[in-house]
Amino acid sequence: MKNILLLVVAVLLGIGGASQALSADIQTIxxxxxKSKLGSYEYTILDVxxxxxxxxxxxxxxxxxxLPGDKVDVWAENFHKNTPLVLYCACEGLGTSGRLAQKLMEKGFTHVYALxxxxxxxxxxSYPVTHK
Structure with a gap:
């Protein structure tokens, strides 16, 4: 019984560590x-x-x-690597935005944030939205 409990704890810690590995390097905004920066053009906002x-x-x-997720590679080739980027997806966690932010950082982008x-x-x- 004690061994099973230790195994469960080890697995849970491993799962937590895996999710931290994805998000550890990803900066959030x-x-x-x-909202306070809307209209300032300080960031390029990407809807992923x-x-x-x-x-x-x-x-x-x-x-x-x-920016559809399957177009990130092509888009990344044609965009300046120092541009501050904010990515957002539908989920409350870092899901798609975190995965694509990490991909952009691996491609050399230096200022990447997930919302x-x-x-x-x-x-x-009830923050501002606009019709697409």
Whole structure:
């Protein structure tokens, strides 16, 4: 019984460590900070929601550029690596935005942020949206 408990704890710690490995290097930006910067062009905002989430909504964060996940490689080749980027997806965690932020950092982008809380929390707080 003691061995089973130790195994369960070890597995849970391993799972937690795996998720931290993805997010450890990813910087986040709060929805409040992003909201305060809207219109300043300080960040390029990238909407990386899945096609299903994109199609299900008529709106996006003001100024956001749609970037389907399967187009990141092509887009990254044609964009300046020092441009500050904010990625957001539909989930409240780092899901797609975290995965793609990490991919962009691996391609040499130096100022990449994932929106904490994503599109879901942005809407829950009634922050500005614009028709896409």
């Amino acid at each position: 709060s929805k409040e900070e992003l 929601r899945s096609d299903n989430h994109w199609d299900a909504s008529d709106n996006k964060i003001p100024g956001a550029i749609r 904490s809380g994503g599109w879901t929390e942005w809407l829950m707080n």
